Amino acid sequence: xERTLVVIKPDAIQxxxxxxIVTRFEKVGLKLVGAKMFVPSEDLLNKHYPRxxxxxxxxxxxxxxxxxxxxxxxxxxxxxxxxxxxxxxxxQKWLVDFMISSPVFALVLEGPHAIEVVRKIRGHTLPLKxxxxxxxxxYSFDSSSIANNDLRPIRNLVxxxxxxxxxxxxxxxxxxxxxxFEYNTIHQNHMTAK
Numbered sequence: 001x002e003r004t005l006v007v008i009k010p011d012a013i014q015x016x017x018x019x020x021i022v023t024r025f026e027k028v029g030l031k032l033v034g035a036k037m038f039v040p041s042e043d044l045l046n047k048h049y050p051r052x053x054x055x056x057x058x059x060x061x062x063x064x065x066x067x068x069x070x071x072x073x074x075x076x077x078x079x080x081x082x083x084x085x086x087x088x089x090x091x092q093k094w095l096v097d098f099m100i101s102s103p104v105f106a107l108v109l110e111g112p113h114a115i116e117v118v119r120k121i122r123g124h125t126l127p128l129k130x131x132x133x134x135x136x137x138x139y140s141f142d143s144s145s146i147a148n149n150d151l152r153p154i155r156n157l158v159x160x161x162x163x164x165x166x167x168x169x170x171x172x173x174x175x176x177x178x179x180x181f182e183y184n185t186i187h188q189n190h191m192t193a194k
Contacts, residue, residue, distance in 0.1 A: 002114040005170040007159040010102035029187035034108040034180040045096040061088030067144045094153045
């Protein structure tokens with residue numbers, strides 16, 4: 001059994017598709033063990049998207065550079081440079097500004113292989129690469145080039161923890177222990193029945 005963090009971002013909230021997104025996770029049998037809607041603080045988001053974690057920030061910048069290369073776009077047209085770390089820092093700022101602009105819906109899901117299952121259902125973070133049938137593939141058409149031209153993050157609706165270490169860190173960051181619940185679902189009863 002694993003737990004993972006999902007944050008339904010302001011773009012999904014404003015479009016009124018929270019229920020559609022949560023339903024997709026529940027339909028596969030994932031259990032909702034914590035949920036809340038609020039406007040996160042800048043401090044929380046700077047811990048979630050840490051500027052001092054160079055590998056993470058550089059990775060965001062490199063994703064942008066890779067996507068630009070695939071699309072045949074010169075990154076210097078938007079950024080005046082090709083420095084992955086600098087681009088990552090710009091993207092981080094856009095993410096924080098976006099996430100404090102409106103409420104988010106944060107939830108913790110639990111189930112067998114929850115982290116991998118959630119990421120499959122969510123789909124690729126770049127809408128252009130997301131498969132039909134995934135949340136990103138069905139509900140988003142944004143691209144990094146359009147987003148960067150508008151000086152904003154990609155509107156991809158949902159954040160999902162990437163691995164077990166990240167999930168544990170993020171759950172502790174977004175939820176206190178008394179906001180998480182233990183209970184059995186019908187799915188669990190059927191899976192453990194002998």
